[in-house]
Amino acid sequence: MKKRNGFAILEALLAPASFGCLACGRRGDPSPVLPGICRKCAAEVPWIERPRCRKCGRPSGCPDCARGSARLSAWICNRSAVAYSDAMRDWLGRYKYRGDQRFAEPLGRMLEQAYLRLAEERGRLERNAAIRGEAAVDAGVLPRAFAWLQNALGAAHPAGPRAGRSWQADLLVPVPVSAVRLGERGFNQAEELACLLAGRQGLEVLPLLARSRHTGKQSFKGRAERIADMKRVFVPDPEAPEMLRRWLAPGPVREGRALRVVVVDDIYTTGATVTACCEALAELLASCGMNMQLYSLTWARS
Ligand SMILES: [Zn+2]
Ligand SMILES: [Zn+2]
Known part of the structure; x- marks a missing residue:
């Protein structure tokens, strides 16, 4: 790290407004929401506020999910922050491929x-299901009266601390990158973003998955077996059972409901x-x- 000299400190004190936007490089008002980004660039972020596809979170009509591939049933839904516009492609490229760590935040x-x-x-969804007396949504552990109370509180204080707080993820699992990619980039962007989110929301991150290509022993296998192997790009990390055991050790956290x-x-x-x-996780x-x-x-829906 470069040592700041007296002049640089004085300059910073005299010109607190000299904020340069990471995205456009211009001076401007910093966005209160996105650190390092100016208000103008932040205003152009293509947020997905109301996904049209309830399954994959796409902002527009979705032929993929309408086809109803059986494989998609391994998970409940995807939600993404933004549509993958040219500007977003540029931001991600600068972070992921050019290693500009200032974009991480x-x-x-x-x-x-x-x-x-x-x-x-x-x-x-879960509160509404509980009010209707449906047990299926989340193993039916929320008592109806409690759900009703939560809904009433949420409705009375839509911006209050209780709003949206009834549901919390137990575990974040980043998609792993291969050892080659990790060597090239020096970091796994999915893991870094997951850790930033976890730090702010008090969540747990466990890297339970690894990327595996089984390239070494392919010659001993038949065609069908090879194809099956290539599908299994993601496998549980060898340490995963131990990671889970240690994580669950302190005591019964989620009694009666699904993780x-x-x-x-x-x-x-x-x-x-x-x-x-998700297939690998489900098995594990x-x-x-x-x-x-x-x-x-996911950060973006392309
Ligand atoms: Zn800007
Ligand atoms: Zn979809």
């Missing part, structure tokens, strides 16, 4: 917005990545005797 804040929307939406696991990635494109991750968690609900949270 604003991108993390954006992912947090998507998480808060997901939490608010799931909380509302809420959120897979975190930077972009959702076809859903193939999240599906493969089931083998540890856990009942789970799997979700996907």
